[in-house]
Amino acid sequence: GVKRVIECAPAAIAARALPGRFFGAVRSLHPVCRSSAVIPGCFLSGFNMTAAQMIAALCCASALLARAFGADHVLPAPTSLDYKWISLFTLNLTWSWNRPENLPPSCVVEYFIHHVDHKKSNAKTTQTYYSDDYLTEEVPSDWWELSVQTTTSCSGWNRSQPVIKTITRPKKRVELVKDFKCYIDSKSPNCSWIPVNPSTKVDVSYRYHGEKEEGFKGVQKCADAYWSHGRGGCFLKANSFLPVLVVAESPTGIASFEAKLVIGVTELSVKEEEGYLSLAWSLPAVGQMCTWTYCLWYKECNKDIPPQCYDIKGNDTKTIPYKKCCEYKIQYNLTTTAHCPKVTSDNSKVTSYGNTMPCIQTNMVAIVLPILFCFCVFLSIYCFNRNKDILCPKIPNHFEIKSLIRDKKPQTGIVMPEPVENTESVIAIPNKCLYEA
Numbered sequence: 001g002v003k004r005v006i007e008c009a010p011a012a013i014a015a016r017a018l019p020g021r022f023f024g025a026v027r028s029l030h031p032v033c034r035s036s037a038v039i040p041g042c043f044l045s046g047f048n049m050t051a052a053q054m055i056a057a058l059c060c061a062s063a064l065l066a067r068a069f070g071a072d073h074v075l076p077a078p079t080s081l082d083y084k085w086i087s088l089f090t091l092n093l094t095w096s097w098n099r100p101e102n103l104p105p106s107c108v109v110e111y112f113i114h115h116v117d118h119k120k121s122n123a124k125t126t127q128t129y130y131s132d133d134y135l136t137e138e139v140p141s142d143w144w145e146l147s148v149q150t151t152t153s154c155s156g157w158n159r160s161q162p163v164i165k166t167i168t169r170p171k172k173r174v175e176l177v178k179d180f181k182c183y184i185d186s187k188s189p190n191c192s193w194i195p196v197n198p199s200t201k202v203d204v205s206y207r208y209h210g211e212k213e214e215g216f217k218g219v220q221k222c223a224d225a226y227w228s229h230g231r232g233g234c235f236l237k238a239n240s241f242l243p244v245l246v247v248a249e250s251p252t253g254i255a256s257f258e259a260k261l262v263i264g265v266t267e268l269s270v271k272e273e274e275g276y277l278s279l280a281w282s283l284p285a286v287g288q289m290c291t292w293t294y295c296l297w298y299k300e301c302n303k304d305i306p307p308q309c310y311d312i313k314g315n316d317t318k319t320i321p322y323k324k325c326c327e328y329k330i331q332y333n334l335t336t337t338a339h340c341p342k343v344t345s346d347n348s349k350v351t352s353y354g355n356t357m358p359c360i361q362t363n364m365v366a367i368v369l370p371i372l373f374c375f376c377v378f379l380s381i382y383c384f385n386r387n388k389d390i391l392c393p394k395i396p397n398h399f400e401i402k403s404l405i406r407d408k409k410p411q412t413g414i415v416m417p418e419p420v421e422n423t424e425s426v427i428a429i430p431n432k433c434l435y436e437a
Contacts, residue, residue, distance in 0.1 A: 072158050074157075074158050074159075074160060075151070075157055075159060076150065077160040077161045078150060079095065079098070081093070081163050081165045082094055085169075088171065088205075088254050089136075090132070090133050091132060091167065093131070095128055095163070096128060097150060103152075106154075110152065111126070111148055111150060113146060113147070114146070114147045118144055124151075130148075134167075135245065136169075136254065137257040137258070142169050142172055143166060143168045144167055145164050146164070146165050146167055147164045147165075149161065149162040170254075172254070173253060174252055174254070174255060176200065176249075176255045177195055177232075177248050177255065178193065178196060179193060180246060180257065181261070181262045182236065182244055184262070185263050185286065187239050188235045189235065191206075191236060192228075192231045192232065193231060194232075200252070202249070203221070203249045203250070204221075205219050205221050205246070205247050206219070206245065207220065208240050208243070209243040219247070222236065239286070241341060243341050243342070245258055246258070246259045260344070263284055263344075263345050264345065265334065265347070266282045268281055268332065268348065270328075272322060276321060277320050280317045287343060290313075290336050290339065292311070292336060293309055295307055295333055297330075299327075300326050301323070301327065323354075327353070328352065328353045328354045329350050331348050331351070
């Protein structure tokens, strides 16, 4: 009996410490828990329970103890989730939410918006509405799903279950234009494109990118439409140096995208400085406070040099090695860095600098001249040896001359000069005297 009291004492103490509703909750979890012999008084009263009943009772007690002492709460899910297109590419999402009474007033509630099956970034907001642009180039589908769920940073509260809504575009997604770009050098940017089907009428509208709600409603028609060299075009009303969101619309569908912003290439000046070429560019007409990346490629003596890119701000210059015996053909383009709206330029024309005719380089002279000199010396020696008998005839020495005189014998191989007598030529004419008185 003592043993049974000792073993049952902890359960009895715990049972007395818990409120009466604890036992009712335990009995509601499992049939074993409904037995009056399980909990009241001694948790294992009478020890007449099977092993399975003991395990079930312990599990029920553990679960209810965790619930009774600080279990997490789940936030309610949003309700009345709905959407509306406020332009052909801007979506406004709305919903409702009922705040629980036991949620502390200091807890800030946020709504997590998730784009199912698309790479578009997720978003958070503290409002019960959310607006964003859904361009066809960004979400390449005519329908997709969005989910909204409630979250908070307060401890003891878990995020709600997500509420999913299927979104359908106001018009079917079709490809209408290609190579759409806007030149923004002037006050009225000039946009042009190549139509996919020239026989299809396309209306172009635009809006500058903005974060405020009122910015979503400022879609305008592209003005002064024109046609030139197989390209359609129009003009924007203002130049704010911001990304331009464009929607092309036809009776069959729409295409929406961010326009490519382009500027004309700036002028390049080249100056020679002590074995280097100093390169300087004039400032672009727009984005003068931005840092521009200039990508440069050139030919040195008709040899391609790998492209090099430089970040240039203001009147900065760059240098490249220079060889006076080479002609340089330089090309470049420019684009903004990440801190400014993305703007690019077309490739520049070729800028030439240096000698068009290559000169003899110093290292070539150092190699060729010794070879040429040695060849000339060798040729001279060869010619001299071949004609040495003519150039340097053999002259007998005085011993040979004395021996020749003494022996009066002709010597072979010795060249002696022969005396030549002075003679006069006389012509005799018959029957005529040489001298007449």
